[in-house]
Amino acid sequence: MPLLTRRSFLVTGIAGLAGTATVSGAAAVTGLPAAVPAARLRTDPFTLGVACGDPGPGGFVIWTRLAPRPLAEDGRGGMPARPFSVRWQIYADERGRRVVRRGETTAAPAWGHSVHVEVDGLRADREYWYRFKAGRHLSPMGRARTAPHRTSYGSGLTMAFASCAQYEHGYFTAYRRLAEEQPDLILHLGDYQYEHRAGGYVIPGGSVRLHDGPETETLADYRHRHALYKTDPDLQAAHAAAPWLVVWDDHDLDNNWAGAVPERPGVPQPHFRRRRRAAFRAYYENMPLRRRSVPRGTGMQLYRRIRWGRLAAFHMLDTRQYRSDQACGDGYRDCPEAADPARSIIGGEQERWLLRGLRRSRARWDLIGQQVFFAQRDSDTGPAKITSQDAWDGYVASRRRITQGWLDAGVRNPVVLTGDVHAHWAGDLRLDYDDPAAQTVGAELVTSSISTGGDGGDSDPATHPFLAANPHLKFYNNQRGYVLTRIGRGLLSADFKVLPQVTRPGARAYTRARFLLEDGIPGVRQAYLRPLDDRAAQAAAEEQV
Structure with a gap:
């Protein structure tokens, strides 16, 4: 132009x-x-x-x-x-x-x-x-x-969602490819920037480029880090391509923070409230957010609802600011306390807001944009249950209340959109994951990272041990990329886009798998899976622009 x-x-x-x-x-x-x-x-x-x-x-x-x-x-x-x-x-x-x-x-x-x-x-x-x-x-x-008028379905919606862009781990080529898709809407589900000092989060092979400065703690630190990320031309292209809906996750403040509790609660951090206030302020300053999200003190209103006419409603959640602290630590644990009904990952007020919105929704598709894995992911193939306490698995009663809520409300097509885990996943949602006969009641689509973790690697998605232990999970891929969806009245298609590498700039993106969600039929159905040994296609994808 x-x-x-x-x-x-x-x-x-x-x-x-x-x-x-x-x-x-x-x-x-x-x-x-x-x-x-x-x-x-x-x-x-x-x-x-x-x-x-x-x-x-x-x-x-x-x-x-x-x-x-x-x-x-x-x-x-x-x-x-x-x-x-x-x-x-x-x-x-x-x-x-x-x-x-x-x-x-x-x-x-x-x-x-x-x-x-x-x-x-x-x-x-x-x-x-x-x-x-x-x-x-x-x-x-x-x-x-x-967006379309509230009474109109509009002309359809092309929506992409992404998460987790670590500047040091790779180039932001995936943002450039996402912009080239010309979507109508982009969701960013957290970890827009990372708080670590230069070289503080290392991957095999070392950093591609370094953060400039210490771990972010002050307002100047967070402003500087946001500016570093925003000077990237690929990220600028993605922002200029379409409107965004943004929510944060942990690294936008401090790894695995929960409410008023920092990553290392046993280590005295009397300045954490000041750090939280600084991170929230810098986040608002650097994001296209409305006045309702202006931070006040140590709080910031990020959960909100965006309607795309009658076609879709986006319920954007904040799973960090109001959560109960992780019960058994942040990693994979056998944790009976995870089932405590008093615990919530989004807090009581936000739970009520979400359930009320689901009851009142008349959208064809209700999409819940949030940060951490929603479905159960048991890492043990035996009788034990070993799950991540930093995800919804650490807040089992909270997850059940939300799932039961959309069932009671008669939500037509509930879909959870997720980031955080640096890999692509697709799966079915159930009310009771321990009951082999439990019916499918929804779908979850999980995007890989933009760059966090470096290049990653392709594999046969059926060989991942989590799929064997969790039959409701249908797809896995550990390359970098994003998810591109096309949403119509009768069908939602999701293309899991991947890049062969991010440690060098310029890679092309290609569709590793496509899953379909049909109106009125809960769950995901695989429509396309690129063969792992498709060398000609892989070579074309690796061609430098």
Whole structure:
């Protein structure tokens, strides 16, 4: 697309319509001194790209953050400590000729000079484009989309979901390939960035590229780490390609944290509340989130519901902020306390919110976007039950309440979307996993990581020991990638996309397996599985771009 000039931005801005918009962040919470024009910014401040998120039938939120020196050690991105005015425009065409909304907002130093504009009054089920201007500098163009009207099924939905991008473990090529799919919506299910110091999370073969700095603990640390990730051009391409729905997981703050409890509860960490407050603030500053998610103190509202007309409802969960602490440690354990009905992985209030939303939903597909493995994964092929206490297996009663809840509500097609485990999985969901005769009551699709774990490796999915011990699990793959779904009234198809390597940039993505979910028929059905010994196809996939 042609780059708009400063003059064309001004001319089309005059011709455009002043639209309805809400400014989030500091301007929404506290009074600000008058913003100064950004004409004095000599260096391009749009080094972190643009993003869009949380679409509705009438609009979405658009984001950017001013940072002429994005990796400045103080986390301020090279910006002076005063607010700056930023102009924005929404276009009906990719070339930026038809302005439909425009406005001006403030990038404040208290919020890392981030900008969150909630745009309303647009047409439902439409593509739009957007960009920002600060002084003489223009941002890249981003693509946005509105959801269908609540009474409409719309024209179908192409949705991709991803998780776990460790900068040191590999290149973000999977983000680039995801952007090239041109989805309507992207879900990120956590571990957007990792908190470790440089070289603190090592894989065989060593790091591909290093985090700059110590383990993140202060606001400056988290701002700097987010900026490091956002300077990656592949990640910027994914953000500019479509609106995102984001939720966090543990590494966005601290490995395996649970509520007010850090990773190592036995080690005194009196600063953990300050660390949590800093991580939440930086997360908001760097994500396309609406005003309802502005952090307040040590809390931040991330669980929310996004409706895609009558076709789909996305129930986005937070399995970290409200959970009971892991009962028997974080790893695989035989843990009787996991069945304690008083324990919850999402907290009582969020459980009630989710169950209420499922009862009221009239969507064809109800998709629960969340972080950790939902179905039972017993790692012991014998009579013992050895499961991960950091996943829903550590909160058995909580899982049963949610599953029983969608059964009682008569949810037509419940689907759980999951990240965290750095591998692709597909499986059926049951109310009682210990009963061989238990009926299938839903489906779970799990995405591999973008880069965490390095290249991984392909294998025969039927040989994984977890599949033998858990007959409800149907597919496994340990390569990096993402999941691309196409959702219609009668069918949801899920392509498990993989890359042969991420320790070198430029690999092509290919479909390792495809599973189908049919309307009214719970569970997954395999439709395609690429042969492991398909060497010609593998060679083509490994071709460098």
